[in-house]
Amino acid sequence: MHIIAFLLRRSVQAALVMLVISIIGFSIQDNLGDPLRELVGQSVSEAERDQLREKLGLNDPFWVQYGRFLSNAIEGDLGTSYFFKRPALDVIFDKFPATFELVLVSALIIVVLSVPAGIYCAVHPGSFFSRVIMSGSIIGISVPVFLTAIFLIWIFAVELGVMPAYGRGEVVDLGWWDTGLLTVDGVLHIILPAISLASIMLPLFIRLIRAEMMEQLGQDYVRFARAKGLSEKRVRNHAFRNTLLPVVTVGGLQIGTLIAYTILTETVFQWPGMGFLFLEAVNRVDTPLIIAYIIVVGGIFVLVNTAVDLIYTMINPMVKLPGESA
């Protein structure tokens, strides 16, 4: 099947990308500070420290260390967190559901709001409401995410007291996954962080959808659709189908950026996810955990990009999967 050929090719590409990410991730460890200080504290003598360094392999040349790291990595071992004294990957995957749900709810907010808002602004470009949305989106783009977050906490948690200010709230453990989306408390907790995270991308998406939709509405096929006697709703549907193509491409890439922003959002809201964990790991110079995080996030990027390509191919009849005949 063509889709298998496509996935196979993408897997090879993905493996190469992951290799590069792992080299970069691994090579920054020297710049992070001395892990020994965090590991053993001040009271240990220099001789003992050297001994420990030797034991941990920190004195070996870079490529030897990397080779060791890589062969372990292939077996699914990205090292052991100095702080948690557990496999770094396990520590990260414990936090994965929290981050995943945060990104998911944010993406949902973005899609649910930006599609109707973008279409509305494209269809009624001069209207008062469009102008409000468009000026609002300019403000939205220019306010940094942590400011939005602090502002939201101040209004809804401190002043009004209707929303929790931090944490994930009550979580249900499903065995392989812990979710906050099944309890009222959990849902209440995710609202503010998700809005903050969404606030960076939402204006961008509204503007993108508006611009694309306006461009499409000016095309001949839209006029032809009208000339056939189609209802205005159907005509818009024609244009929207074509608007989707570029939006999926750009939007997919932005999901990666969203993951990067979780570091900020999770820290402000003390959201127990991967981003918060990463920042703590940096503070503690927990090198294996830092590297593992970088590699996991890199992997997510690659996965998301592949998925976006696949979706794009499926909704665009002009692009064929390799091997598929026209």
Add this chain to the structure above:
Amino acid sequence: MSALLEVRDLRVAFPRGRSDEVFALRGVDLSLKRGERLGVVGESGAGKSMLAFAILDLIQSPGRIAGGSIRFDGQNLLAMSEREIRRVRGKRIAMIFQDPMATLNPVLTIGRQMAEALEAHGRISEREARRRSVEMLKAVQVPQAEARYDAYPHELSGGLRQRVVIAIALLAEPEIIIADEPTTALDVTIQAEIMALLLRLCREREVGLILITHDLAVVAEVTERLMIMYAGRCVEEGPTSEVIARPRHPYAAGLLASLPGHTEPGARLTQIPGSMPPLGALPEGCAFRPRCEHAYARCHLERPELEPDLPGRRVACYLPLGGRT
């Protein structure tokens, strides 16, 4: 028999600046009998496409229809609600655009775009829509019609795509087809083929045709009446063969003479001096006056109206060529 389509004093305006407007159509008259074929020619920017779009109320914002009336089968299209005019679009008056690459939606199959043209005008099952569409594809000589029904536009050549567009236009059995330069974007070798097809189908089905084109040979072959447009107005109108043989308006004469294929062997290829002024800067009086070698005092002062001239003909000029009748 009274005309099926009767356009009177049609005006289309575009905003210029904050409070000003320019007119792309400045009072156009047009009439078409049932089954009649009318050619519309004129320089680029004369307003031919505007006329085509305005008839189906498809002028896009910020443009607007600023006056006049369009009577179709006894009803004024301009007084209709959006719902009512949708029942005319496609169903009773259909359109064919210039560029078949751009006319079809790239992400929908040919079949979907045909079926929805039928669905827009009444309940129809998917099977019935498919049957009628495939039948129409065969009528416009699309080979492998069944397979093409499920194809996407990019999988078809330009010529085939325009056949599909013609099929869509004919699908709901309209009484009039407005074709805006239907072959200009196509390969020269297939232009004649597509034109012959369109003519044959219109004849067979007794569909009226408004054909906008730059090709005088096509006009002569396909249409019964001819309308010459200049700067948003009709300047001359009459039976095609008569207008071509004996143009009355100086612009019509210049246009016909400048079109290749019309000059007799050895005759000088004339060009109308100057160019059409921009819409916002039309002169007082006759719009053609700056380019007219026959202009006299009155042409500066008053705008000549389209008035009856030789039998069956109308012209908007104070000094028609060949003398007053």
